[in-house]
Amino acid sequence: MFNKILIANRGEIALRIIRTCKEMGINTVAVYSTADQDSLHVKFADEAVCIGPPPSKESYLKIPSILAAAEITNAEAIHPGYGFLSENAEFSKICEEHDLKFIGASPDSIARMGDKAVAKDTMIKNGVPVVPGSDGEVDSYEEAKEICKDIGYPLIIKASAGGGGRGMRIVEEESKLKQAWDTCRNEAETAFNNPAVYIEKFVTNPHHVEIQILADQHGNCIHLGERDCSLQRRHQKILEESPSPLMTPELRNEMGQAAVDAGKSVNYEGAGTVEFLVDDDLNFYFMEMNTRIQVEHPVTEEITNYDLVAEQIKAAAGLELEDKPLKMRGHAIECRINAEDPAHNFRPSAGTINVFHTPGGHSVRVDTHAYAGYKIPPHYDSMIAKLIVSAPTREDAIKRMRRALSEFIVEGIKTTIPYHLQLMDDENFQKGTFNTKYLENEFKFNPEI
Template sequence: MFKKILIANRGEIALRVIRTCKEMGIKTVAVYSTADAESLHVRFADEAVCIGPAPSSESYLKIANIMAAAEITNADAIHPGYGFLSENARFSKICQEHDVKFIGASPDMISKMGDKATAKATMKAAGVPCVPGSDGIIEDFESCERIAEETGYPVMLKATAGGGGKGMRAVWSKDDLRKAWDSARQEAAASFGNDGMYMEKLIEEPRHIEIQVVGDSNGKACHLSERDCSVQRRHQKLTEETPSPFMTDELREKMGAAAVRAAEFIKYEGAGTVEFLVDKHRNFYFMEMNTRIQVEHPITEQVVDYDLIREQILVAAGVAISGKNYYPQLHSIECRINAEDPYNNFRPSPGKITNLHAPGGHGVRIDTHVYSGYSIVPNYDSMIAKLITTAQTREEAINKMKRALDEFVIEGIKTTIPFHRQLMDDPAYISGNYTTAFMDDFKMNPPVEE
């Protein structure tokens, strides 16, 4: 087992990893930028090393600085969390070359699954259902026209190096194709330095449902059932739940088996997520694989009583998994609390938290790195907390979430708490009848005057 793990991340996920390491008797090293000196992950780690100034490019994305921190603290493993360098094949390879265990996917695995076009070809070979469309990157516009005709409109153009909704365009007819092709390529080139495009059939009324998997170094994998991540804004998840209100026992078995087949086909090691689009007829199609821990992993932990970070560490240390699949025994919902103003188009709201009261009680979990007096800086993602409620039924979990949101007080900045509170009263959400287009028609009620 590892003696000391460096956490190459910040905020709530860094604190989350530190907690499990402490429970396992493993020493921890926090790294931080100058902007994060007062963050809780710095306070609760056994050691902390400043790795640079506030910009991510000069700190949390600076591989040389992170490796130097690992060297001077004698860390024998690095946990990358999510975001930043968690799916960076070069970082994984450098760790490998310096005999520091990267608690995540191998460089080859990240490269295979990180490029969406390559990942799709791999999944086709594994016999996992894929969305009809192009085989790999589209060479030119003439090929784009031909593939669109063969696939049948509507289609979706996607950047092969994409993420966060960048370089994506829905095309409903041939007349719109040229404009979409040009603008998607320009945006992809500007965002990722890569204008490679591929095309998929546009799935109508889709749900975004992902399957949590864990694989070990022996090539064995298991699944921990699904999470429904369909409530999104600009392709960014806002809330997630498990089990999915759209799921049937038969569909869960099929999707779980496909996800395990995908993981075992590529001999996947570690915790990962196989993401699917599911249409209104419950046909499911592979979308992508995330070769890291997910933001929304706590809801899975709550319904199957399983520490995914602990399992990541055990698998990285060479421990074999049991191989059995896990199924939800309870219902759990996560609301991502962001420092954003939901009444002003979710505009970022950095600043100092002047007062904070966190909710509690049975079935309420909060993962956060902030506290009263903490300053939210504008340099990083705006998520400041995850509020998770767990109960016997979905209705009880929603009611518990309403109560917890009413108790959650964060003053000094704007947050998305009012959005989530309104969401929990929304008839479409309560019925479970929502798709990835849910936010297109969602309007915030006027703020309540105090």
């Protein structure tokens, strides 16, 4: 087992990793930008190293600075968390070359799954269901036109190197194809330095269901059930839960096996998530694989009693997975608490938190790096906390979440807490009858309540 791990991340996820490391008896090194010098992950790590100014490209994305921090602190491994360098194949490779264990997927796995066109081709070869679409990247508009005629509308153009909802355009009819094609490629070039795109049939009103997998260095791979991430706006997840309201035991077995097959096809190591679209007839299609820990991993932890970060570390250290039957107990829900104003189109709300009171009670978990007096830097993601509850049934979990949200007091900035409170009272959410377009097309937030 490792003696010391450097966490190449910030905020909530860095603090989350530090907690598990402490429980495992592993020393930790935090890295931070000058904007994060007062963050809790800096305070609670055993050591902390400043790696640059606030912009991510000059700190959390600057590989030489992170490697230097690992060298001067004698860290043996690097945990990348999520975001930043967590799915950067080059970073994984450089760590390997510097005798630093990258706690995550191999460079080859990241590269194969990170390029969505290659990932799709890999899934086809391994018998995993995929959405009908182009055979890999599409190089020209003329080729795109012909492919779209075969696929049929509506369809979606996606950046091969995309993520986070960027580099995606839905096309309803051929007359709108050229503009969407040009816009998507330009956005892909700007955001990812790669204009390559591919085309898929657009599944109308889909559910977004993902499967958590774990794999070790000995060829073992298991799944830990599903998370439903259908409640989104602008392709950004708002709320996640497990089990999924539309799941059946048969579908879970099928999707779970498909996810395991996906992991084995790239010799995967560590924790990963295979994401699927599921239509109303319960047909499922591979969408992408995230080769890292997910923001929403706590809902799986709460119903399976696994510590996913601990499992990542064990896998990286060469330990073999424990082979035991999957047991999913009860229901868990996670609400992402963002520093945004839902009354004004989710406008970012950076500033100083004056009051920060977190909820408690039975089966209530808050993962956060924020506190009263904390100044939210404008340079990074707006999420300041994750509120997770679990209960024996989905109905009880909703009631518990409503209670917990009502206890969560944040003053000095605007947050998404009022939005989540109204969502708990929404009839369609309570019945589980929603899809990825529900929040944007049907749910109405009332800022006056």
